[in-house]
Amino acid sequence: MVLRVPAGAAVDGVSGIRLAQGRAAIAVPRGQWIELGAADGGMERPKPVFRPKRGKRMAAPVEAEAPKARRFLAGLPRPLASRFDLGQTVEVSLDAPRAGKAVALHMVSISPDDLADGLGAALAQVLRASGDEGGAGLIGARVAVRPLDIPRLCWIEHLVLSGTGIVANGWLANIGGQTVHAASANLETWVSNDAIQRTARPDVHAHLRGENALTSASDEHGFTFVIPAAVEGQDLYFVEVSPDRAQVTFHGPLAVSAKRDDALAMSIIRGAFGDIRSLKAEEVDRSYRHLLSTEKGEMSAQVFDFGPKLPQDRPVSSVIIPFYGDAFFMNCVHYLQRVLDDGFELVLVVDDPRIWAEVYNGLALRSTGLRVPTRLLRNLANYGYGGANNIAASLSRGDVLFLMNSDILVKDPAGLVKAAEEIRDRKRAGGRELVVGFSLLYEDNTIQHLGMTFPRSSAMGNLLVADHPMKGLPFDLYEGDPIRPAQAVTAALMALSKNLFTELGGFDLRYERGDFEDADLCLRARQRGAEIQVHVHPGLYHLERQSIPSMGDADVRSMVTYMNCAEFNRRWEAELTKPKRVFKVSTPRQTA
Amino acid sequence: MRVMVLSHGHPDLGAGGAERAAYSLFQALKADPKVEKAVFVARAEHDAIGHSAFFGSFRSRLDEILAAPPPVDGLTFQSQNYDLLKQLIHELIRHARPDVVHIHHFIYWGLDIFELFKEAGVRVVFTFHEYAAICAHFGQMIKTNGRLCYAASPAECSGCFPSISAGKFFVRESILKLFFDNVDMFVSPSAFLKERYVAWGVPAERIEVIENIMDQDVLGRSRTLADRKPLRVESNRRLTISYFGQINPYKGVDVLLEACASLPKRVRKRIEVRIHGENKHFRDSEFGRKVDRLLEETRDVVRMMGAYRNQEVLSLMRGSDWIVIPSIWWENSPIVIQEARMAGRPMIYADIGGMSEKADTRVDLPFSAGSPGALADVIGYLVEGDMYVDSEILQAHVQARLNLDSENYSHHITLYLRETSKFTERRQLAG
Known part of the structure; x- marks a missing residue:
C-alpha cells in the first residue's frame, strides 16, 4: 500500500491507517510505514500500488493524488490482504485525533514502471523483512x-x-x-x-x-x-x-x-x-504441468436431496461417488440402493455436464424407489477426481466416509458396515485413526485390489509406482488374513473418518485426474499416526478404469500418469525406500 | 384366486410366440370357474391405446388392459422412469388385486416390475421365452458373428459388443440376477431353456418346466380336425413344405431359401415351398435384401403366402405335407411345433435347442442348424427317397397335444396355488 501525504501535513499524530471492505477490516500501524524517496516532484500521475507476488506479503494499494506529497509504503501480510476482494473498492481512513472522512478507493496493481520509479528499494525492504531475499535482491536493483x-x-x-x-x-x-x-x-x-x-x-x-x-x-x-x-x-x-x-x-x-x-x-x-x-518432477512443473492440469479455483456445487431423510438418532456413513464421463454406472448406484441399510447416505457428485441430465433423471424419476438418503451435487465446474471427492466430503453428513468409484459394484455390503463400525470404535476408544481399503474383484472373480505396494517400474523411468499385488489372480488363491496391513489402499473404495479426511485437507489436488492421490492420502494419514488396513471380503467388485477412457486420449492420459507419478516420488520416495518400510504382500502358501 | 397375466405385447397387435402364449394362458384362466378373476395386461405403444391415458382396454374388453410403461434401458432393462412405472403397477395391483402375477416378459416393462409386485405382496411367476437375461444379442445366444453361443460371460459378451466393456456386462448380469431374486417361481417351456438358465445361475429348483398353453381357438379347431387322416403324398403332385413365422434373421428363412436355390432342377420341379409370415422389421436391411434376392432366384419353387391369422394356422398347415422350422438360434419351445403337432404334420427341423427337444425323430427329420446344404439334402431325400411317415404316430401326437394342454394348464394352476398358499404380507398401497 502506498500512501501519499500532502507536503506539510503532519503525520506524526496518525497512529495508523484503517482499510475496510464489507466485513473485512485491518489496520496498519504508523510504525510499519516506510517512507519512500521523493517522487519526481510529487506531481506525477497517481501511483497506485500493488501486490508484489513474490513476497510473503501483499499490500492493498491506495491511490490518492496530492501535490508535493510525501509517500509511504505499508506492507500487509498476505493472509490479511487476502480477505479483500481486489476487484472492489476499499474504504480507507486514518486513525488520527482528527480523523477525516473515509475515502473509497480502487486497488490497482504495481507495474514495472513503478519499480523503476523508486518503489523498488522500499518494496525490497518489505520483501526482505518477510524473508524473500531473492525477490528483494531483484526488485531492489x-x-x-x-x-x-x-x-x-x-x-x-x-x-x-x-x-x-x-x-x-x-x-x-x-x-x-x-x-x-x-x-x-x-x-x-x-x-x-x-x-x-x-x-x-x-x-x-x-x-x-x-x-x-x-x-x-x-x-x-x-x-x-x-x-x-x-x-x-x-x-x-x-x-x-x-x-x-x-x-x-x-x-x-x-x-x-x-x-x-x-x-x-x-x-x-x-x-x-x-x-x-x-523429466524430473521439478522439470515437469516448468513444462508440462500447466498443459495437463485443470483449473483449481474455489469449488462450489448445487445440492439436490432425494430419498428418505437422514436418520437423526444414529450416525451414518457417507458413500461418496464421483461421476464423470459415463452415467452407465448409475446402475451400480441403483444396486447400492437395494443392498445398503439405513446406516448410509449416498453422495453423488457430477463434474460432467454431458451426463448431468442422465444422472439427475436417474434419481429424480426414481425418487419413490430410493431407500437410502441420496445427495446429488452438481459441481459448477470440473474439479477433477480429487476436487469432486473433496467438495462431496465437505457436503456429506456422515461421520465416516466411503470414497467409492462409480464403477464399484457392492454385491455384499457387510464389509462396509463392519469397516464403519471399526472406524467408529477406534474413535470412541481414542485409538489410532483407521483407513480401510477393501479386497476388490474384477467381474471374473479375480483380484483387482488387495492393498498397494510401491515397486520401481522401468516403464515409468524407474520411479516408484503404485502396484496392486495379485492383480488378476483368482480370489481363491488368496490365503492370507481377513484383515491385512498395507502401506496404502485404493480410493476406488476406501473408508475413513470424516475428521481424518478433513484434517488431511482431503485429496491433494496437485495430482491430476485420479492418480496417486489415494496413495498420497494414505501416506499422509500414516504420517499422522493412522493405521491402514485392507479388509478382505467377497462381494465387492471394481470394474476398473471403465470411466477413464473418456478423460482424454491415451497419450495425454499416460503423460498425466507420469506427472503424478513424478510428483508422488518427489514426496515419498525417501520414505518408501527405507528398508524397514518394505511391505510384505502376503504369506506364502505352505506346501506339504 | 385372482391372476394377472402380464405380457410385453398383445398378440393381436403384434404376433409373437411369447405374446400368444401369454394370451392363451389368460384365455384358459378366464374360462376356468375356479379362477375368481383373470386379467391380461399387455404393454402397447401409446398410439395403440388411442387416448392420452397410460392405460386402455383392448377392443373395449375390460379384462384386457393395454399399458404404456415408460422406456427401459436397452442393456440393463431397468425402467428409465421408475416412479411412473411404480405408479402404473400400483394402480394395476390396487384395482385388479391379483394374488399371482404371471409375467411373460420384462422387456418394454423393465425388471423393476418383479420388485414392485413382490414388494406389494403379489406372488411373482415368470416364464422365460428366450435368453434375454443371458444374452444382449436379442436374447438369441447367437454371437454377433453369426455363430451359436453356448455360454455367456462378461468378457465373451464384450467380444460380441466391443463398445460395451466386460465390466458393464457384469453389471448387467448382476442387476438381472438381483431382480430375479424377486421372482417366486420361474417357468421354462423347455428343458433346454431351463438348462441354460441353470448354467447361468438360476437355481434349478426355482424353475419348473411347463409347456406353453395353446391358443384355445386353435385347440378347438384341432378337435374338429383330429379325426381326419393326414394328407397322403401322391407321386404325381408337388410335395408341399411350409414355413410359418416371422421373417427375421434368426428364424432361418434365408437358410431355407438358399437350400431351395441349391436344389437341382429335377427336385425343384417336384416341390413347392410356402412361406407364411411377414417381414416387418428387416425389409430395409441387408437381411431383407438377401431374402428378396433369394426369392427372385427361387421363384419357381417358393411362394410367399403373406401373413396369416392365428385361427387359420391349422388348416394352413394341413394344406402342407411338411412343416419346416429352420431357425438358426436355439429357440425355446416354438409354438409352431405345437401347432404342427396339432395339425398332424411332420416337421423338418434345425437340430438344436428347444426344437430338438420337442421333435420326434420317428416322424420328424432333423438337419444341421444353419446349413442350407443339409436342409437341401433332407428335401432331396423327401422327394427322391423312400420316405414313409407313420401317420399313426402323428395322430397320436394330435391327441397327446390336446391332452397335454390340459396338463400344462393344470401345472400352472397347481403352481399358483402352491405359491399363494405361502404366507405373504400384503402391503397396503398408498392412494
Missing part, C-alpha cells in the same frame, strides 16, 4: 523499462493456450547467455530464468549477425516457457538481470493474446523440453 525491439531483436512465434497455461515460444537475441525471467505486467506472475527453455536457433543467429546484434558466440536465441493462463490479456515483460545483479531491465510490454490449441501446445513443449518421461 536499479530497474529500467525498455521497449522490445521487435522484430529486429525479438519475435514471438507462438502464444498458445492449453490446460491452465499459455505456451510462449519464439526468440530473443542472445537469451542463451543471459539471465532472463519473464513477468506479467502486474508482477504477479514470474517465470524464472530456469524455467525458460533455451534452444539453438541458427537462423536467428544469422539474422542477428546481419543486424550486428550478437553479444556472444552462442546461437541459443530460441525460448519456450509456460505461464499461467491467468496472464491472458495482460502484458508480458522479459526481465533481464545483469551478471552482477545490480541492474534489472524490463523489456516490454508484450501483449498476451493466446488461442487454445492443445495439440500445438503439446508439440511445442515436447520439442523444447523433450518427452515427459525424461
